[in-house]
Amino acid sequence: MTEPDLAKVAYELRHELAEHLVGEGWLRSPEWRAAVEDVPRHEFVPRFYVASDTPGATTYVPITPELVGDEAWLRQAYANETLLTQFDGREIDWSGPQPISDANPTSSSTLPSLVVRMLEALEVDDGMTVTEYGTGTGYSTALMCRRLGADRVTSVETDPGVAARAAAALERCGHRPRLVVGNGLDGAGLHKPADRTIATMGVRNIPEAWVRETQPTGIILATLRGWMRSLGLVRLVVDDEQTATGRFIAGEPHFMIARQQDAPQSLGMVPGLEDGTTRTTPHGPELLRIYDSGFVAQLAMPNARFFTMQADDGPVNTYVLDSTNDSFAVLSPDGDGWTVRQGGPVPLWDEVERSLALWHTAGAPGPSEFGVSVTAGSQRVWLGTPSGPSWSLPIV
Known part of the structure; x- marks a missing residue:
């Protein structure tokens, strides 16, 4: 049996991937389709991990040519999946x-359908410049180089090892964009603002530097998120006053949060049994896990996280803790309903209930009915219109 021509297999897989993305409606423009068909994703993921479908705790399994064979590795490299290349900020021992x-x-090649969805939403034209935050493997960087020319692309990566591998892969593919190693939240050090800014990591707010380094009428595309969950992909237009306004785009991309904004290791102080005041509540902890209501809860409690724990010989309680100010809410089952015990400077569950009431009054719309306004020293998410109900994003 003859060995497959791997270059031919990779060529066919790139075209199959492009056809799939077109069929699903993610890939619409001929220019981006040409980029997907031309850029060899496998050059950017020579080895990677994927999530196993084994029941139980999430386990990731390695995929390399040596472990699964060249053709199986190639086919996995061109799957519409996120391919993981780093965990806990540490190098992987591939021996x-x-x-x-x-x-x-902590680093990956994002699933191609999300990559092209974001690139299409940038609405680039020939001659434009783009700044990317979160180089990662360099695959999306290469797509932009293929579309616009490498001299019009700047990409920023915080991890030196990740950046070095991306630079080598881009070089192998003939692309030499401006690559910056550093904290992307501080900007890219541009001498002239870019026409477009795109981030492939989640941020708790839009960094001031991104607004400053984007041209007036330019677009910023980023994923806002909190410590509990992703809020979603937001598309902002910058104006002449270095402010920006826009709306969330439907869907829930799960980008890793920027390392500089990751949650503290400690969840916060678990309250004692007698701490706080108790009352009934119409809302149980399940709302925190549902996409739409969880979106609203994250807005209401931007610094909170939650977990479940069984009391001694008692029920399973849900603890909502804010490690920045020691506010807490403890949800406990009470017959067919729930009670909440809360304390600290901010009544967390009161904030959730107030936000849910505003949301339900508006008809419980999805995140695409929410928008974002960014000004100097203030960032807020609003419902319906900029003058509607609003929630402040944390200023980090």
Whole structure:
């Protein structure tokens, strides 16, 4: 049996991927389709991990040509999946890779459907310049180089090792964009603002530098998120006063949060049994896990996180903790309903209930009915119109 021509297989897989993305409605313009068909994704993911479908705790399994064979590795490299390349900010020992559990992914090649969806939403034209925050493997960087020319692309990566591998892969593919290693939240050090800014990591707010380094009428595309969940992809237009306004785009991209804005290791102080005041509540903790209501809860409690824990010989309680000010809410089952015990300077569950009431009054719309306004020293998410109900984003 003859060995497959891997270059031919990769060529066919790129075209199959493009056809799939077109069929699903993500890939619409001929220019971006040409980029997907031309850029060899496998050059940017020579080895990677994917999530296993084994029940139980999330486990990631390694995929390399040596482990699964060249053709199987190639086919996985062109799957519409996120391919993980780093965990917990540490280098992977590829001399004998093993399955990984209880780890936090910190770098990846994002699933292509989300990549092209974001690139299409940038609405670039020939001659425009783009700044990317979160180089990662460099695959999306290469797509932009193919579309616009490498001299019009700047990409910023915080991790030196990740940046070096991306630079080498881009070089192999003939692309030499301006690559910056550093904290992207501080900007890219541009001498002239870019026409477009795109971020492939989640941020708790829009960095002032991104607004400053984007041309008036330019677009910023980024994922806002909190410590509980992603809020979603937001598309902002910058104006002459270095402010920006826009709306969320439907869907919930799960980008890793910028390392400089990650949550503290400690969840906060677990309250004592007698701490706080108790009352009934019509809302149980399930609302925190549902997309739309969870979106609203994240807005109401921007610094909170939650977990469940069983009391001694008692029910399973849900603890909502704000580690920045020691506010807390403890949700406990009470017959067919719930009670909440809360304390600290901010009544967390009161804030959730107030926000849910505003949301339900508006007809419980999805995130695409929410928008974002960014001004100097203030950032807020609003419902319906900029003059509607609003929630402040944390200024980090």
